[in-house]
Amino acid sequence: MVVLAEKDGGVHAPFVAAAREWLGQEAAKGRFAIDYITDTEPIDAAFLARYQVFIQLNYPPYRWTDVAKVAFEQYIREGKGGGWVGFHHASLLGEFDGFPMWPWFSEFMGGIRYKNYIPGFAKATVRVEARSHPVMQNLPASFEVEKEEWYTYNKNPRPNVKVLAIVDESTYVPDSDIKMGGDHPVIWSNEHMKARNVYIFMGHHPDLFKNEAFKTLFRNAIFWASGK
Numbered sequence: 001m002v003v004l005a006e007k008d009g010g011v012h013a014p015f016v017a018a019a020r021e022w023l024g025q026e027a028a029k030g031r032f033a034i035d036y037i038t039d040t041e042p043i044d045a046a047f048l049a050r051y052q053v054f055i056q057l058n059y060p061p062y063r064w065t066d067v068a069k070v071a072f073e074q075y076i077r078e079g080k081g082g083g084w085v086g087f088h089h090a091s092l093l094g095e096f097d098g099f100p101m102w103p104w105f106s107e108f109m110g111g112i113r114y115k116n117y118i119p120g121f122a123k124a125t126v127r128v129e130a131r132s133h134p135v136m137q138n139l140p141a142s143f144e145v146e147k148e149e150w151y152t153y154n155k156n157p158r159p160n161v162k163v164l165a166i167v168d169e170s171t172y173v174p175d176s177d178i179k180m181g182g183d184h185p186v187i188w189s190n191e192h193m194k195a196r197n198v199y200i201f202m203g204h205h206p207d208l209f210k211n212e213a214f215k216t217l218f219r220n221a222i223f224w225a226s227g228k
Helices: 010-028 066-078 103-108 206-210 212-226
Strands: 002-005 035-037 053-057 083-087 114-116 122-128 142-148 162-173 185-189 197-200
Touching (some): 002 010, 010 206, 010 212, 142 212, 206 212
Parallel strands (some): 083 197
Antiparallel strands (some): 162 185
């Protein structure tokens, strides 16, 4: 598989580092091989065809080359290669750092645009909704996430995607006014695309790799996306 990871990472650098360490441990068990890239320059159709899984590890949906955009859209839309797992920053949709929004990626994510986040973090309970989905196998009906930003969007992606889990906004500690209004999807899949794909919102804090439910979720997502 190939992992597109933010090079410097900024505030996400500790999470990306922890993810790379955990993925290395999983790879050492003989489960998969990993290549890393830190920008989209290498991405074209031939490059993507080499991999069963593409992980977008907090790399945002901007700063992509035009060639990479076309190749990725085809990869997801036609499903002739592998699958995709995206984390956290992958839904930072809007105009950022002087880049326009990528309309296709917004539609891929359910037609959403980033609106706000909880900058001081909140602990919350994630509730599994699609318990029979392979990505949610062996997960409890709910699990806690200690520190997360819980992005909000301009609209709910639910009408356009298959929601696998939500965050229960009533469990925020500390409480916050920054909410989606009760129905707040945090894990979903766009079943209109032929490639297997899953977006997992959680992915800011390295302590997620002390969370057994999160690690199970990550592992499930990799194997499901790969078709295994």
